[in-house]
Amino acid sequence: MFVKKGTILSGMRPTGALHLGNYFGALENWVKLQNDYDCYFFVADWHALTTGYEDTTQIKNNINDLVIDWISAGLDPDKCNIFLQSSIREHAELHLLFSMTTPLSWLLRCPTYKDQLNQLKDKNITTYGFLGYPCLQASDILIYKAGFVPVGEDQLPHLELTREIARRFNHIFSEVFPEPEAILTKAKVLPGIDGRKMSKSYDNTIALSDSPQDVINKVKLMVTDPARIRKDDPGHPDVCTVFSFHKVFNEGEVAEIEEMCKGGKIGCVQCKKNLANKMTEYLEPIYERRQEVLKKPDLIKEIIHKGNENARKVAQKTMEDVRRAMKIDYM
DSSP: OOOOOOEEEEEEOOOSOOBHHHIIIIIHHHHHHTTTSEEEEEEOHHHHHHHHTTOOTTHHHHHHHHHHHHHHHTOOTTTEEEEEGGGOTHHHHHHHHHHHHSOHHHHHTOHHHHHHHHHTTTSOOOSHHHHTHHHHHHHHHHTTTOSEEEEOGGGHHHHHHHHHHHHHHHHHSOSOOOOOEEEEOOOOOOBOTTSSBOOGGGTOOOBTTOOHHHHHHHHHTOOOOTTOOSTTSOOOGGGOHHHHHHHHHOGGGHHHHHHHHHTTOSOHHHHHHHHHHHHHHHHHHHHHHHHHHHTOTTHHHHHHHHHHHHHHHHHHHHHHHHHHHHTOOOO
């Protein structure tokens, strides 16, 4: 019998439709990991409140859409646990207890704290919830005693803070939590269709929910080499958004396309048509799975309900261990 390698925990905030940057940055890796690990993937709706507490009107719809994106991308609820953070109240209890033991200086030195305060000046996020979100993040991971967390290199300092919180708890009380290790995700980087970073705020994304025709239309809008005016002008693929996408969706022809572009032997229109064909072919299974999911209006609710039940059993057991270790299991 196949034994899985350990427990993995990861999540995403329900802030809108996922795009190709999200897919290649995390979701593609999750789909692979579910075959080898005991995976818990959660919709981080409480985390969404840390920067978006003033307007919660879209969270409910975003939760549903996010899970549709996950299933469309290939997550299988028979292979992994998909659940809603706020449905597992034990996350909040462990967060509270961690907030009692985590030094304030650890939170203030978190690398994204001051950075996001500067980037999100239009939002009032000088709140306890925003400062203390690493404690909530630690509780998300540790309540499942996850041994592994898939992260990019830029997120390693966040995971190290979770390890420190676990280490401190174990030192003060007793050994309850593992110190989770990183599974580094080598993400394929894609720009937005305008050449900037792909971001919903720039309105330059290709969404997982886009139809094949939507994808074709967006490829037509992609920014190419601005110095190339005529078809036979020598091109500069290193500054072309279309070429960046070819490197991900059309690896077998990249060298040939680069040579033809530099030699002025292929026009931008033809190059875009080639890319659009490769992209729609690659994304077709995702789109087809989405259409099947949309035919079953109760499916997402059933998937989350099942995942909630599985997650709750583990979280409740962990909290029994925590209360016993802290000697606060009074009744």
